[in-house]
Amino acid sequence: MKRTSFWSWFWVAIGSLYFFLPLLSTFDFSLRAKKGVLTFIAYENVFKDPQFWSTIRFSLVIALFTVIFSILLVVPTVYWIRLRLPQLRMLVEFISMLSYVIPAIVLVFGLIRVFSGAPFHLTNSYFGTYVLLVAAYVVLTLPFVFRAIDTGMSAIDVRALTEAAQSLGAGRGTILFRVIFPNLRVAILSSVFLTLATVIGEYTMASFIVGIKAFGPYMSLIGQNKTYESSSITIISFTMTWALMMVIQVFNRDKTKRSSLSGVR
Amino acid sequence: MAFIELSNISKVYGTTTVVEKVNLEAEKGEFISFLGPSGCGKTTTLRMVAGFEQPNTGSITLDGADITYLPPRQRNIGMVFQSYALFPNMTVGQNIGFGLQTRKLPKEEIKQKVDEMLAMVHLESHIDKYPYQLSGGQQQRIALARALAINPAVLLLDEPLSALDAKIRVELRLEIRRIQQTMGITTIYVTHDQEEAMLLSDRVVVMSQGHVEQIGPPSRIYNYPATEFVAQFVGQLNLLPVSAVDMASATCTVAGHTIRFETSVARELSESPRLAIRPEELQIGFPAAGEEANTLSGEIASVLFLGAIVRLRVLVNGVLITADIFNERNITFPRAGDEIVLNFSKHACWLI
Ligand SMILES: Nc1ncnc2c1ncn2[C@@H]1O[C@H](COP(=O)(O)OP(=O)(O)OP(=O)(O)O)[C@@H](O)[C@H]1O
Ligand SMILES: [Mg+2]
Numbered sequence: 001m002k003r004t005s006f007w008s009w010f011w012v013a014i015g016s017l018y019f020f021l022p023l024l025s026t027f028d029f030s031l032r033a034k035k036g037v038l039t040f041i042a043y044e045n046v047f048k049d050p051q052f053w054s055t056i057r058f059s060l061v062i063a064l065f066t067v068i069f070s071i072l073l074v075v076p077t078v079y080w081i082r083l084r085l086p087q088l089r090m091l092v093e094f095i096s097m098l099s100y101v102i103p104a105i106v107l108v109f110g111l112i113r114v115f116s117g118a119p120f121h122l123t124n125s126y127f128g129t130y131v132l133l134v135a136a137y138v139v140l141t142l143p144f145v146f147r148a149i150d151t152g153m154s155a156i157d158v159r160a161l162t163e164a165a166q167s168l169g170a171g172r173g174t175i176l177f178r179v180i181f182p183n184l185r186v187a188i189l190s191s192v193f194l195t196l197a198t199v200i201g202e203y204t205m206a207s208f209i210v211g212i213k214a215f216g217p218y219m220s221l222i223g224q225n226k227t228y229e230s231s232s233i234t235i236i237s238f239t240m241t242w243a244l245m246m247v248i249q250v251f252n253r254d255k256t257k258r259s260s261l262s263g264v265r
Numbered sequence: 266m267a268f269i270e271l272s273n274i275s276k277v278y279g280t281t282t283v284v285e286k287v288n289l290e291a292e293k294g295e296f297i298s299f300l301g302p303s304g305c306g307k308t309t310t311l312r313m314v315a316g317f318e319q320p321n322t323g324s325i326t327l328d329g330a331d332i333t334y335l336p337p338r339q340r341n342i343g344m345v346f347q348s349y350a351l352f353p354n355m356t357v358g359q360n361i362g363f364g365l366q367t368r369k370l371p372k373e374e375i376k377q378k379v380d381e382m383l384a385m386v387h388l389e390s391h392i393d394k395y396p397y398q399l400s401g402g403q404q405q406r407i408a409l410a411r412a413l414a415i416n417p418a419v420l421l422l423d424e425p426l427s428a429l430d431a432k433i434r435v436e437l438r439l440e441i442r443r444i445q446q447t448m449g450i451t452t453i454y455v456t457h458d459q460e461e462a463m464l465l466s467d468r469v470v471v472m473s474q475g476h477v478e479q480i481g482p483p484s485r486i487y488n489y490p491a492t493e494f495v496a497q498f499v500g501q502l503n504l505l506p507v508s509a510v511d512m513a514s515a516t517c518t519v520a521g522h523t524i525r526f527e528t529s530v531a532r533e534l535s536e537s538p539r540l541a542i543r544p545e546e547l548q549i550g551f552p553a554a555g556e557e558a559n560t561l562s563g564e565i566a567s568v569l570f571l572g573a574i575v576r577l578r579v580l581v582n583g584v585l586i587t588a589d590i591f592n593e594r595n596i597t598f599p600r601a602g603d604e605i606v607l608n609f610s611k612h613a614c615w616l617i
Binding site for chain 2: 156157160161163164165166167168169170171174178179182183185
């Protein structure tokens with residue numbers, strides 16, 4: 001008993017060190033821009049850089065569109081598969097996983113090759129490249145968006161709810177937007193935050209399609225050129241991701257509280 | 266023309282026919298139950314009436330109009346599910362009002378109707394609660410109110426009570442009957458609980474393996490089962506092997522006794538006919554005399570106390586017979602091994 005608890009704590013400690021030590025040293029390093037004193041000047045420099053704000057705004061907007069398009073694509077698809085085409089589920093799940101298997105660099109070259117030529121010519125205008133980037137991110141985030149939505153959908157009785165709504169006179173649109181979407185709130189929020197976290201830090205696709213306009217390439221540029229700022233920007237982006245994760249946790253907790261109450265009494 | 270008519274409807278999944286040539290005519294305001302064992306096609310038939318499935322052959326008419334291929338949302342049919350299927354994201358009030366909203370009724374009218382429905386199911390104070398804050402019984406009442414709020418032409422219920430515990434079930438089925446009677450709404454109710462079917466229905470449709478075995482009022486189904494399946498499925502039944510039959514005098518030999526039986530409902534006999542008699546028709550006591558009396562004497566094999574009734578197993582020349590007698594407070598239980606005489610009238614038994 002004593003022994004097991006000692007060893008379990010021991011391994012937890014090792015795990016935490018493995019995780020936190022590099023982070024702490026990075027943080028420590030980011031505070032040493034001036035010799036002999038601890039200072040936040042590296043953070044100030046980052047926040048003062050207009051390019052920091054413009055790239056982060058750009059990436060947020062791209063993330064927003066990615067979220068909108070992927071939700072509008074995935075929710076109706078998953079809904080329809082659950083309702084009518086359950087035999088296709090394996091296939092669609094496999095397709096959604098492809099972007100895990102194909103390296104981003106391969107994917108981005110493929111996308112550019114296909115969509116820069118006729119009839120798309122997407123790389124000929126800035127707007128075209130934004131469209132291409134959003135589309136690429138929709139594919140990139142598909143694995144977890146699909147899974148999150150699919151799990152969310154399995155928690156509600158899609159068929160019975162649909163049929164109840166139909167018998168009450170509702171059409172497809174009403175069912176999707178008034179019954180299905182609202183009941184997937186938690187799943188949609190999780191995929192929104194995961195998408196945000198992924199898209200904001202993404203480097204490969206962004207740098208090939210839009211270049212330094214996006215936050216990922218900007219971070220990498222800073223990393224190459226500015227010693228202390230690169231550490232501070234790492235900490236900043238870590239903090240942002242964590243904040244998002246925490247928001248997901250809060251929403252998930254809310255959900256478990258509700259479902260434990262909803263058991264048949 | 267009847268209010269609802271199912272004419273010869275069949276449903277095939279792959280190569281199996283799960284509903285076969287079902288015919289049914291229901292009058293306006295009638296309460297019809299589909300009763301049958303699991304997998305016999307009750308739900309499938311109901312879903313065809315609701316429009317969630319389409320029959321491969323046959324047609325369904327509602328008030329004279331052919332609705333066989335009409336989408337569910339255009340049928341004006343209320344449906345109550347076993348799983349309640351309340352919208353989890355909406356309050357009780359919003360759930361009940363949903364069908365009225367899709368019909369684009371004015372807000373005031375919706376509110377009035379919702380209040381009226383809530384009063385009908387006695388849950389006025391729960392209007393702003395969410396489904397997860399209600400008990401199963403309350404949720405099913407709301408589901409019923411929601412289905413009825415749209416003033417449907419027909420109300421369909423698919424085992425609405427089977428997820429609830431026994432006490433609530435008994436309570437709610439009376440509630441359903443009361444509401445059905447006051448609204449005078451034509452209702453089709455699916456169940457595999459025969460007590461529920463008998464208690465609620467004007468007519469019961471007994472189904473087996475996709476086809477209809479018998480349609481009739483509960484007492485008719487129970488007392489005059491049309492087929493062996495119905496006889497065995499509904500209620501308890503003794504089926505005693507018969508060694509000799511004399512149709513002319515309407516007598517047969519069962520376990521060494523000569524038994525007079527009723528021939529009023531003439532039916533083709535099977536290869537090896539058996540005498541059918543319900544356990545509650547058997548009386549214990551001294552041999553009765555008279556034209557119509559039958560007697561079997563044997564030995565008690567076991568006594569089971571079930572509360573309201575006491576079930577005796579009696580061995581008559583090697584044939585085991587079940588007899589039910591009513592309990593009394595000062596009952597002296599017969600004991601295993603006792604000699605006993607069973608009496609019954611010739612009208613109580615028939616040959617299958
Ligand atoms: N979508 C389907 N595809 C293939 N077979 C089906 C489908 N739906 C139902 N069946 C089959 O049809 C038969 C009848 O099913 P149905 O649900 O109507 O039975 P039921 O009488 O309602 O039974 P229960 O009392 O168990 O609900 C079953 O054997 C079932 O396996
Ligand atoms: Mg069923």
